Amino acid sequence: MDAVGKRVHAFVRVKPTADFAQDVIKFGPDNKSIDIYIKKDAKKGVVNNKQTDWSFRLDGVLHNTSQELAYETVAKKLVSEALIGYNGTIMCYGQTGAGKTYTMTGATAEYKHRGIIPRAIQQVFKATAHSVDPFVTVRISYLEIYNETLFDLLATMTSNGTGDAQMAVVDCPQGVYVKGLSIHSVSHEEDALNLLFEGETNRVIAEHTLNKNSSRSHCIFTIYIEARRD
Template sequence: MYLVRKRVHAFVRVKPTADFAQDMIKFGPDNKSIEICLKKDAKKEAMNSRQTSWSFRMDGVLHNTSQEQLYETVAKKLVSEALIGYNGTIMCYGQTGAGKTYTMMGATADYKHRGIIPRAIQQGENKRVIAEHALNKHSSRSHCIFTIYIESRFRFFSDIKCVNSKINLIDLAGSERQSKSGSEGQLLKEATYINKSLSFLEQVITALADPKRDHIPFRQSKLTYVLKDSLGRNCNTVLVANVCGEAAHVEHTLSSLRFANRMKWVTTEPVLNETYDQEGTVKALEKEIAFLKQELAVHDSLANRSLMTYDPLSHVQIEEIKSQVHRYLKGAIDEIDIVNLRQIREVFRQFKLILRQV
């Protein structure tokens, strides 16, 4: 089978804010590029040669975008292809409070503000553990992976084609630094585990983007192992990097953009997941045969024919035909009683058996 390699698509969604850092974050005219410029410290400028500006090219920069526009841009094509048999993954990444969960789930209070995951499954979301810290009062303290399995069946001539696919909808926990979140105690321990799993995820992405790497460390964490089929495999994959547009979060924004840029270098090989259901085909043919027998019975009745059977010949009927054939060859009878095609075939079979014995 010829496989077509496809690049992971990466989008950036900027959270609306009244205090947008216009002097530090700029968008290209085609809404596909974003530039980050850090202010230089005049006192340290002579001593500091660190990079202060970066430019990133994405598949789309979504700023002041409605939930409907987001779905049309990010998810609609992927879902359409999943319905015909291609696996798909949509993953939201970014710091806490940047809008990941809003992008994926939306606002439950307003229908038009619902996100990518349908409102009907927003209850698998209510079970997530939340806790308050400095960046977000309702921070998701876990990664959320929701998988939709799709099975479709199509009649293809006499066969039944089965299409099986799945859509992974992934809302990752926040990627912020611990010093920014102000977490302590149990929350600090959770943040450590979260950041560690995200670090392993970045290592996997870096390995996938390197064509010279043979080993991909999927087994380093539960998160990367679960995402094994979604990254670099048989799957259409889309990343939405959620960022904040405020100056205070520009370092996190830069980190998220770097991650999205690395994701763009990852390629996948999506294939059509289709099989032909032989058992289903047999059942469909048996149903068709039963219907045709009913049609023949109606036809015989309208033609005033005697009651006829179209079932396979019984042992008694076969013995009767055998007896008639022998009597016909001896001249005891002038003709053999035949009323259907099955009997004709059995008569020829009996003649062949007799000829082989001669």
């Protein structure tokens, strides 16, 4: 990978609204920058040095973008690189109601509205089906972090009792991992999707003004891919 491929890439996905604030938010002509303008508050007097303008340079701005294009832009290349041995992470960040869960997992009502995770699962299994490596193992884990406590969202799928184990973040010579987190082998795309949906039903949710079932936690869905030749 070249230097550009190794660095962190940042994208902004703008949630569609009925009345977009065009006078406040401006996109650059190349869709790689955002300028934000906030009017000065007259109530704070003539002398007001509070910053009102911001400009951000990004790798891409996704405005009125489909789930398919969002995946093609943000995730497809990273998943391809994971299939040849590179570690990859996609992190979705934003305020409550911004659409993080929709972007990552999507909506179950329509197939075309599925999010990054189910699309990544599909890409992985399509690739492994045509892999030249005779032994490819795919495993799944789903971790929730809520109020600084770790929860295994797939603990209900564990039959050997490890689901009740105390979890902790451990740093060892092989890397950082979560001790006690269950990891599940999957042989087909459907098996992996079932684990994703099982984990989603176990997440902490609460209602707010924009969403009756808003997620209230940080979650890490991990796909482990191991290829070997015996």
